[in-house]
Amino acid sequence: MVIKTDVLVIGAGPAGSTAAKHAASGGAKVLLMDKKSEIGAPKRCAEGVSNGGLESLGIEHNPRWITRELDGVRLIAPDGTNVWLTSDKVDLPEAGCILERKVFDKYMAMDAARAGAEIKIKTLATRMERNDEGFLVDAECMDEKFQIQAKIVIAADGPESRVARWAGLRTAVKPKDMESAAQFEMAGVQMENNKCIEFYFGSVAPGGYAWVFPKGDDIANVGLGILTTITDKSAYEHLLEFVKNCPATQNAQPVELNIGGDPVGGLPKKMATDNLMVVGDAAGQVNPLTGGGIISGMTGGMIAGKVAAEAIEENDFSEKKMKKYEKECRETIGDSINKYLKVKDYMMTLNDDELNSIADVFKDSDFEKVSTGELVKNLVKVSPKALIKLGKLF
């Protein structure tokens, strides 16, 4: 059996569902498939997003998938020095919220369905080959094997990024660019301010950071990301150690364990080819400093979906047409990803002592607003080393 479609989106995370929604809204016949039996679960994410990011995507807040509105940020240096960035100290905090991803992801897929996309769950793409009409994709759902003929494939298969590689793109991630992450969702977490997201820096998480993101008064995602190129312990082992030592988790109990990879090496050289575009984690659409990729991935998905609809209307699936996506993507999210890549590289050079001394200056600094960019601007002000490496960028 061969199913014919204009656009096949492989992977129904936020980036894939957003691509499907915009392609379908633009008039294309869209099939959205996901290998899992439940879209959005298990989460592989700390679930934080900025409100501005959701707004830029035209998504209104919905209490169904927001667990916590945030009021600020707490940064914790290796020696315990705190930097508080909260609304009582900072005039205009760039607020954000913590999602319930398993509800949010489904909601986004439902949006795609309402726009006209057909959804297949528990359906895995096993291989694909190029032909005159685009791609012929082998798929499996339970005991059923079938093929899908698509004029355009949008690869949204997450950090695995196998689909783009079937089309010849080089989206494999090197271990030095892949954060290995582990997280507990916990109850009984005693946060100093349960409306702040907390970031712990230094040797607690080599090559990354640890976080406590509140989802309720005493509920939080407690996790960390590490680079396995610079530590022998696994992310899970680091997490156990962190939870054992962190004051906030002394009386906390886990109700969920999440693990996964987070590509922090920036965008690949090529994100589009004839009949194919790559979006989301599969295309490294992640802020390399924070590891956050919901908004950037969805932005990539939105652009890809719109270009796909346009391509279908014009009957042009050439690499030249698909490159319109790539160009727009680099303009909207690429520049900022490149900038934060440099900040990440700089942060990687700092040892615990240097982090402590930066925090010591930061704790009494005045910040105009809370955003990653604002923090880096202040970092450049207080650290000569940062000024040399990052001064021109921020």
Added chain:
Amino acid sequence: MIVKEWCMYCGECAGVCPRNLIEVRELTLKFTEEHCKECSLCIQVCPVKALEQE
């Protein structure tokens, strides 16, 4: 490749496999072993040390 029973099928191994040999399903992991060059990157990145060379 030996896949330990505590594997959580997160797919991080598949993302770093330079030869794209790892197929992660919802509850199974399949290696195309005949093309594996034993670079062991998959073992290195696993967040829960669920992979082991045979």
